[in-house]
Amino acid sequence: MSKEQAVSTLDPTAMVLGSPVFAEHSQAVIKQANWTFGNRPMMHINQVTGKRTGGATSPASSLQIEFRATSAGMVEVLRFYVQILPETVSITAGAECYMAGGTGDVKFTIGASNQTISFDHSAGDSGTEKTATFATSATGSGWQICKIEVEKTAGTSDIHLSRFRVQDVSITSSLPSPVIEGDSETMDIQEEGSAVVLSARKLNFIGADITAASAGSGVANVTVAAGGGGALAIVATSAAAVTGVVEKYYIVDSSSNAVTITLPAAATAGTDARIAVKARNGATNAVTVASNASELIDDSTASVVLSSDLARAQFTCDGSGWWIN
Numbered sequence: 001m002s003k004e005q006a007v008s009t010l011d012p013t014a015m016v017l018g019s020p021v022f023a024e025h026s027q028a029v030i031k032q033a034n035w036t037f038g039n040r041p042m043m044h045i046n047q048v049t050g051k052r053t054g055g056a057t058s059p060a061s062s063l064q065i066e067f068r069a070t071s072a073g074m075v076e077v078l079r080f081y082v083q084i085l086p087e088t089v090s091i092t093a094g095a096e097c098y099m100a101g102g103t104g105d106v107k108f109t110i111g112a113s114n115q116t117i118s119f120d121h122s123a124g125d126s127g128t129e130k131t132a133t134f135a136t137s138a139t140g141s142g143w144q145i146c147k148i149e150v151e152k153t154a155g156t157s158d159i160h161l162s163r164f165r166v167q168d169v170s171i172t173s174s175l176p177s178p179v180i181e182g183d184s185e186t187m188d189i190q191e192e193g194s195a196v197v198l199s200a201r202k203l204n205f206i207g208a209d210i211t212a213a214s215a216g217s218g219v220a221n222v223t224v225a226a227g228g229g230g231a232l233a234i235v236a237t238s239a240a241a242v243t244g245v246v247e248k249y250y251i252v253d254s255s256s257n258a259v260t261i262t263l264p265a266a267a268t269a270g271t272d273a274r275i276a277v278k279a280r281n282g283a284t285n286a287v288t289v290a291s292n293a294s295e296l297i298d299d300s301t302a303s304v305v306l307s308s309d310l311a312r313a314q315f316t317c318d319g320s321g322w323w324i325n
Contacts, residue, residue: 041168041170041171042088043167043168044082044083044091044146044165044166045080045164045165046164046165046167047163047164048162048163049065049161049162049163049164050066050098050161064160065160066158066161067150067151067160067161068152072151073151074105074107074149076149077161078146080145081146082110082143082144082146082166083143084136084139084140084141084142084168085168087171088136088141088168089135089136089169089171090133090134090135090169091136091166091168092132092133092165092166092168092169093110093131093132093134093164093165093166094129094130094131094164094167095117095119095129095130095148095161096128096163097126097162098127098158098159098160098162099126099158099159100121100158100159101156102153102154102155102156102159103119103120103121103152103154103155104118104151104152105117105150105153106148106150106161107149108132108148108166109147109148109149110166111139111145111146112139113134113135115132115134117131117132121155146166148161148164232248232249232274232275233248233249234248234249235251237250237251237253237259238252238254240260241259241260241262242259242261243261243262243264244263244264244275244289245264245275246270246274246317247274247275248275248276249275249278250275250276250277250278251278251280252277252279252287252306254279254280254281254282254286255280255281255285257285258285258288259285260288260290260303261277261289262290263275263289264292265292265293266295266319270317270319271319272317274315274316275315276313277306277314277315278306279306279307279308279309279310279312280309280310282306283307283309286306286307287311288304288305289304295322296322297315297321297322297323297324299321313325
């Protein structure tokens with residue numbers, strides 16, 4: 001089975017009725033289609049039903065759905081079906097009324113839920129769309145009956161329904177973003193010759209002297225110098241006092257003065273950390289390797305003294321002290 005494809009391989013502009021869609025993996029197509037159409041919500045209906053064009057005395061155009069002359073309860077004026085998809089979270093119902101005066105209500109019933117939108121001429125509601133939001137958890141999904149009822153609640157002036165709509169709200173919570181290639185892939189990690197110890201999407205290297213070169217979408221090189229058993233980095237020094245750093249090989253010139261190298265704290269250095277020291281002219285001035293505070297070297301508090309020319313010692317940490325190789 002091929003990998004899921006990146007979003008860029010599926011152009012959203014190609015997602016139109018009758019358009020062929022090509023991809024290496026059908027799941028990627030489904031996710032892209034859900035994302036594209038979930039954020040371009042379905043319009044179930046958007047209908048103009050009548051609108052005054054020349055003031056209160058002019059006749060209404062189109063269907064002329066007018067409210068009762070006096071307040072006398074709700075009157076159903078429209079009934080139709082809408083199909084609510086299972087992934088839809090909410091629906092917007094909107095109405096616009098022409099009002100010469102007074103107040104009125106427009107009631108939407110979608111499936112098992114209903115809401116009433118109130119209009120007031122004195123509040124400037126004439127010619128302005130007002131909306132209500134339905135949760136599909138309350139309306140139900142699949143084919144549902146939608147009813148629109150109207151009622152004049154105050155005044156004797158003309159009021160009629162100018163326009164109405166029912167539309168899905170953009171899906172932002174229940175559908176995942178399209179999967180980018182590699183997002184969900186893992187690698188198996190194991191020690192050479194042993195079974196897999198874990199699976200992960202990322203590796204976090206912990207230790208000193210670790211570098212990584214980014215190669216974008218290519219192969220990145222990771223260099224691990226700490227505790228890896230490889231070559232130590234050479235450091236030449238003649239300073240009288242040196243604080244040791246793990247995974248270093250100190251070439252010490254003591255021709256001018258004695259030199260003391262203090263090992264780092266074992267807990268900080270970590271298990272398998274190493275330091276090596278070679279004394280140049282050690283017979284002239286000794287090179288001393290001292291432990292950190294009260295930590296031990298080979299179970300002893302005594303320092304290690306390199307007092308002959310080209311004398312060498314390597315130290316390995318066990319996490320609590322140091323041992324001479």
